[in-house]
Amino acid sequence: MKLLDDSDDFDGVPLSHRAMAARPAPYLDGLNAAQRAAVEVLDGPVLMLAGAGTGKTRALTTRIAHLLMLGRARPGQILAVTFTNKAAREMKDRIARLLGEAVEGMPWLGTFHLISVKILRRHAELIGNGDLHLKPSFTILDTDDQIRLMKQLIQAENLDEKRWPARQLAHLIDGWKNRCLTPSNLPRGEAAAFDGWGGRLYAAYQDRLLTLNAVDFGDLLMHCVTLFQAHPDVLKTWQDRFRYILVDEYQDTNVAQYMWLRLLAQGHRNICCVGDDDQSIYGWRGAEVGNILRFETDFPGAQVIRLEQNYRSTPQILAAASGLIAANAGRLGKTLWTDAEEGERVRLIGHWDSEAEARWIGEEIEAFQGGHRAALGPVSLNDIAILVRASHQMRAFEDRFMTIGLPYRVIGGPRFYERQEIRDAMAYFRLVVSPEDDLAFERIVNTPKRGLGDKAVQTIQTIARQNGVSLLEGARIAVEEKHLSGKGLANLRGLVTDIGRWHADAIDSTVRHVELAERLLDESGYTAMWQNEKSPDAPGRLDNLKELVKALEEFDNLQGFLEHVALVMDRDDGEAGEEVSIMTLHAAKGLEFPVVFLPGWEDGLFPNQRAMDEQGTRGLEEERRLAYVGLTRAERLATISFAGNRRLYGQWQSSMPSRFVDELPQDHVEVLTPPGLYGGGYGGAMAFAGANAGTDMHDRAAKADVYNSPGWKRMQARAAERKAPVHRTPVTIDAEPAAKFGVGDMVSHAKFGEGRIMGIAEDTLTVQFETGFKTIKAGYVRPVGDGDDVPF
DNA sequence: GGAGGAGGGTCATTA
DNA sequence: ACCCTCCTCC
Numbered sequence: 109m110k111l112l113d114d115s116d117d118f119d120g121v122p123l124s125h126r127a128m129a130a131r132p133a134p135y136l137d138g139l140n141a142a143q144r145a146a147v148e149v150l151d152g153p154v155l156m157l158a159g160a161g162t163g164k165t166r167a168l169t170t171r172i173a174h175l176l177m178l179g180r181a182r183p184g185q186i187l188a189v190t191f192t193n194k195a196a197r198e199m200k201d202r203i204a205r206l207l208g209e210a211v212e213g214m215p216w217l218g219t220f221h222l223i224s225v226k227i228l229r230r231h232a233e234l235i236g237n238g239d240l241h242l243k244p245s246f247t248i249l250d251t252d253d254q255i256r257l258m259k260q261l262i263q264a265e266n267l268d269e270k271r272w273p274a275r276q277l278a279h280l281i282d283g284w285k286n287r288c289l290t291p292s293n294l295p296r297g298e299a300a301a302f303d304g305w306g307g308r309l310y311a312a313y314q315d316r317l318l319t320l321n322a323v324d325f326g327d328l329l330m331h332c333v334t335l336f337q338a339h340p341d342v343l344k345t346w347q348d349r350f351r352y353i354l355v356d357e358y359q360d361t362n363v364a365q366y367m368w369l370r371l372l373a374q375g376h377r378n379i380c381c382v383g384d385d386d387q388s389i390y391g392w393r394g395a396e397v398g399n400i401l402r403f404e405t406d407f408p409g410a411q412v413i414r415l416e417q418n419y420r421s422t423p424q425i426l427a428a429a430s431g432l433i434a435a436n437a438g439r440l441g442k443t444l445w446t447d448a449e450e451g452e453r454v455r456l457i458g459h460w461d462s463e464a465e466a467r468w469i470g471e472e473i474e475a476f477q478g479g480h481r482a483a484l485g486p487v488s489l490n491d492i493a494i495l496v497r498a499s500h501q502m503r504a505f506e507d508r509f510m511t512i513g514l515p516y517r518v519i520g521g522p523r524f525y526e527r528q529e530i531r532d533a534m535a536y537f538r539l540v541v542s543p544e545d546d547l548a549f550e551r552i553v554n555t556p557k558r559g560l561g562d563k564a565v566q567t568i569q570t571i572a573r574q575n576g577v578s579l580l581e582g583a584r585i586a587v588e589e590k591h592l593s594g595k596g597l598a599n600l601r602g603l604v605t606d607i608g609r610w611h612a613d614a615i616d617s618t619v620r621h622v623e624l625a626e627r628l629l630d631e632s633g634y635t636a637m638w639q640n641e642k643s644p645d646a647p648g649r650l651d652n653l654k655e656l657v658k659a660l661e662e663f664d665n666l667q668g669f670l671e672h673v674a675l676v677m678d679r680d681d682g683e684a685g686e687e688v689s690i691m692t693l694h695a696a697k698g699l700e701f702p703v704v705f706l707p708g709w710e711d712g713l714f715p716n717q718r719a720m721d722e723q724g725t726r727g728l729e730e731e732r733r734l735a736y737v738g739l740t741r742a743e744r745l746a747t748i749s750f751a752g753n754r755r756l757y758g759q760w761q762s763s764m765p766s767r768f769v770d771e772l773p774q775d776h777v778e779v780l781t782p783p784g785l786y787g788g789g790y791g792g793a794m795a796f797a798g799a800n801a802g803t804d805m806h807d808r809a810a811k812a813d814v815y816n817s818p819g820w821k822r823m824q825a826r827a828a829e830r831k832a833p834v835h836r837t838p839v840t841i842d843a844e845p846a847a848k849f850g851v852g853d854m855v856s857h858a859k860f861g862e863g864r865i866m867g868i869a870e871d872t873l874t875v876q877f878e879t880g881f882k883t884i885k886a887g888y889v890r891p892v893g894d895g896d897d898v899p900f
Numbered sequence: 901g902g903a904g905g906a907g908g909g910t911c912a913t914t915a
Numbered sequence: 916a917c918c919c920t921c922c923t924c925c
Contacts, residue, residue, distance in 0.1 A: 393914080692914065
């Protein structure tokens, strides 16, 4: 079928009644009853509660196809929002497959941010403050730019950057934007943050963005909402346009996104939100689980459809995951079931340290490859994923896999477009496209080195400010009036003329933008800079630059490319050969793998200490949901592991198995014995395997030899002595003084006052005091607070 | 006045 | 472990 394009003037145009509506629809075949309802209940608000692996994306895409086939809406009248570009891409592909043809016009299927940009570009002039307002050509800043800007503002106020770090301010402002709090509607109490400077700096930052004709990520949503609120006529046109609204991952929406959706949905009221409260893992960036929990009250008359049949995992994995998540309160509640074959229990293993853990996992993977696990059938490296809580855990695996030559890929690591060389090159592109982009100018003016240091930049800034022009323009004046001297002057003159020439070429449609980009990097000396650099990563950087230029080919011009990059920070890595995937649990959401390793299940790391400190029970529950997400990624085999010692912040620190380990339903867990346990010197590993058995894994002690070991008995005796929750107290090998303390405990120090233990290494503690982090011998601090926890 | 290295201070999830 | 600042040399 040929889909109509999106057009701006469809208002009031009746939809053609398609005869095919009455025909049976083949794409509905094979859906289960719940999925079918999710596809066919088209009118009014619908909440699709879709558990992990229940065919959510299928239901969602089929629903869109169905709307189109029935002629309920044209492609341009459906708003479909996702959180990631990947999800958007996948949906487009699947809709196309369902309809048997490429979908030309689904212009409003995309991320919140992408769609917001499209809307904002059309009404940019309406966003502003006094005389300042946006132009449709506004640029989108990334975090790096944001922080640099804020640094400048903090300096402008003569504040101490140490006491008021720009990162912290960025975080604060981000939080406000997530909640749609503009400088003018910011509550007093909030504005007082940052020692009273918060509100003022925020306002200054927003004004600065306007003068730069720029927005940051948070603005995209917030500006849309304020636009809708201040201009009902504008809102009305968008409400009229979007006959059907679909939202993926609704549990991850923040306040701004929620308001955005509500405003738009108030028109036709056909909003279908898909989500799973058990997979809400983005509270730390403003997501409100409350949005999904409240759906039925927010949208009266909403229909709730539960997708509970799981098509991904074995019953064993599902049972383990369900048992774990059951410890959370305040869930909407779902009962996942499957008719898949029983499968293997979730495996659990403890290791001496993080290196042993990496070694063991590497060996396991090699064993899979050697076909030593026939029950699983052939396992490709692409079928295997290692999901970690924090990215620093990846290092151990990378090191290990590198040495044994096991191919791997890190997903969501340092992103391509966040790399230094790419950002530099992009700054050149930006400046050439919009010469008034001061941030870009600052970035490249002395990269490569041109003898234009702080002093020279300051001179340029002063001149620009005096004349009320951009930095580039200011530089031109500085050259003409010879405000600089010698080498700097000559170099700046060269740079200014170069940029002028490149800019002319960028506008000239006869100049191919790819060639321009190549020439630009060449003539600016940027490529040469890396060629002359002899550090080991220089060749890689040059490759990245080549790749960047190659990526340009897919766009019509530089502007289009820059827009894309601003919004799509992830690169679709080409399918290389067979590789094990390493990624964070957050990055793993929505993915699935036959074989999944879940290393680092240690208290403090996972659940993460900070999450618990900052959010209390809420934080802990989010961590538990993260564990749930991790387990439910596995189709056939999941292996959880923990290490007794881990290198963290440059020190070895001991830790205890995660409390989540205790919460796993034991009938669905198989405890493996760590290799080398009896080789001597592994008392610590045994001890803590035993510490764990002290709770609900006790029954299995007889089965696993490890629990008969002296280490375990010693541990058990000790645990009994102190009656404290076992997992709160770390064990060191020879009852070093540090054994009195646990990560997370409060201690007091004669000089530094009270603080919280963040890490333990032998008898040295890393303690976070009010004044900062300190590394201290355990003997110098005394425990405070809940004395039960820390017996003497 | 700029560039580059050394040392000190600071920071410790997750997009 | 990393970033930033200060210092020294050019």
